[in-house]
Each structure stands twice: as C-alpha cells, then as structure tokens.
Amino acid sequence: MKTYHGSCHCGEVRFEADIDLGQGTMRCNCSICIKARFWPAIVKPEAFRLLAGQGALTLYQFLTKTDEHFFCKHCGIRAFGTGVSPRWGKFYGVNVTCLDDVTEEELVAAPITYLDGRNDIWDKPPAETRHL
Ligand SMILES: [Zn+2]
Secondary structure (H helix, E strand, C coil), rough: EEEEEECCCCCCCCEEEEEEEHHHHHECCCHHHHHHCEEEEEEHHHHHHEEECHEEEEECCCCCCCEEEEEECCCCCCCCCEEEEEEEEEEEEEHHHEEEECCHHHHHHHHHEEHHHHHCCCCCCCCCCCCC
C-alpha cells in the first residue's frame, strides 16, 4: 500500500489516494469507460482524499445515476469517479494515469482485471480485451 498523489491535466483537481497497485486495476468495455479510456484502481472511500479542486469538478451521470463520473471543467480529465458495487460496496475508481508519482514500472506491473460492462457482466472478462 502506497499513498499516491494525483491531479487532472491543468492541476486544479488534486488528490491523494492509498493504493496497492498489486491488488489490480480495471479496464472495462462499458459505454463510458471505453470512450474515456478510463483505467481505475478501486479503493475504499476512506483511502481517497480530495486536496483541491472541488469547484472544478463536474459531475456526469447516466442510466441509473448511481455512479458519479467526475471530470475537471477546465481540462476535461477524469481523475476519479465513485460507484457502488455488490463486491466492494461504495468505492472510488482512481484513474491510475492521473497519478503523478507512480512509476512506469508500477503501472506496467499492475495486474488488470477486464470487465464486460457493455453486457452488464461484472464477474467475467469480455471475449475481446486487446482494444481496452
Ligand atoms: Zn483540470
């Protein structure tokens, strides 16, 4: 477990999060993840701390409107979002590409779990993952 510091592109939104990248990251083929190329690590709410940029965060929601898809209103970057799942309860999805002090080696070594969100199947990977 390490405390990483992250930000959006313009730097208005800044956060820190306690993440064990060895526990894995997610890639998903659902309608928003695939367009945003979102690559999150999943952490408990208490492991995430917003340090700056509350006023720059814009909330986007769709369908059931339970998940919160935040983006910076200045630069458009999606640094994190929140959701509720049967497996994790309330969680934060932290975009690992927004971590400023993660190393390339840590990202390369982080296991990836592929989710078939497009078909609402969350416990099995989709047939094709190479494009995710
Ligand atoms: Zn920004």
